[in-house]
Amino acid sequence: MAILVTGGAGYIGSHTCVELLNAGYEIVVLDNFINSKPEAIKRISEITGQSFKSYNIDLLDEKKVNEIFLENAIEAVIHFAGLKAVGESVYLPLRYYHNNITGTLVLCETMKKYNVKKLVFSSSATVYGMPGKFPISEDFPLEALNPYGRTKLMIEEILHDLYVSDNSWSVALLRYFNPIGAHDSGLIGEDPNGIPNNLMPYITQVAVGKLEELNVFGNQYPTKDGSGVRDYIHVVDLAAGHLKALQKVSNSTGVEAYNLGTGKGYSVLEMVSAFEKASGKKVPYKIVEARPGDAAVCYADPVKAKQELKWAAVKNINEMCKDSWRWQVNNPNGYDNKIEVFQSPHMSKSEDFFIKS
């Protein structure tokens, strides 16, 4: 029996595949490689020393998705596949609704057809909108602020309806806070297209000399230093949370949402100094206007995941920064061309960050 991982070549998907293989699961990956690279698949095998089936298939292609279930004995699905850029979703709402919602409908229809009813869904803390108090627990009111967030919220609701229609389904809705970091091999990590939208890849690209300086979006928030506060979580901790959720859905029925965060908030300026300390690199920055739609503060109450999934994040901010940096230094162009030894003129402690061979 195998676990189907949709979007398994992506940032969180690839790290989860490594944890699944290391834990002895058989996996089958589906990815359309629109926002990911086939090289990630090779590297998952390189890290784990294991091979697995990977299909270059779009979830919208019902016939091909059906073939995966015909060819493999799928017992459960971890569903990462989806478009995820907030800003882009505002300009391309139909693309986001079609891809994320219809893709999920095709997946669930096929699962139903093959009597596979265990699903771990990649949701997001974005479903809390702009909460007024902290920490955020799973019973907070839900709200979407953009089409991307609305797709996550709508999919959560669709999965609830599915369970109401058939109580033999078992679904975990995992609401991620801010994943950063990378596998400590330096072989897989976040590989954004073009200029990064998110803080950590932006910081690492400044540190490696690809971007000139970081723009800190606002310093007038009601936070300790005026910059925005988020709950950053190591992607390997996040991946481990998926294995715990998989065990949970395998042994029960129902639909449950879980926050996957650390419960701690760090400001943008604290992240800059944590990164400088971990990497030995300076990160020049300037304060610019706040980004429209950004919350001042966002951090999780992770107690439900601890109690019900027996999961808690264990990696600290220093490990998150070190691992993000190692990935960036070893792969200055992401997966595009693997550079074994990268000599940055700015590097002070570079030997720490070369790919382990």
Ligand SMILES: O=c1ccn([C@@H]2O[C@H](COP(=O)(O)OP(=O)(O)O[C@H]3O[C@H](CO)[C@@H](O)[C@H](O)[C@H]3O)[C@@H](O)[C@H]2O)c(=O)[nH]1
């Ligand atoms: O160049 C940058 C990028 C970000 N920030 C700030 O850094 C923090 C984190 O921003 P970012 O990394 O973009 O994450 P979020 O805006 O918190 O959004 C992430 O977290 C959400 C869930 O909470 C998800 O819905 C989104 O997809 C995901 O990108 C915020 O205070 C931003 O204002 C900067 O100051 N400069």
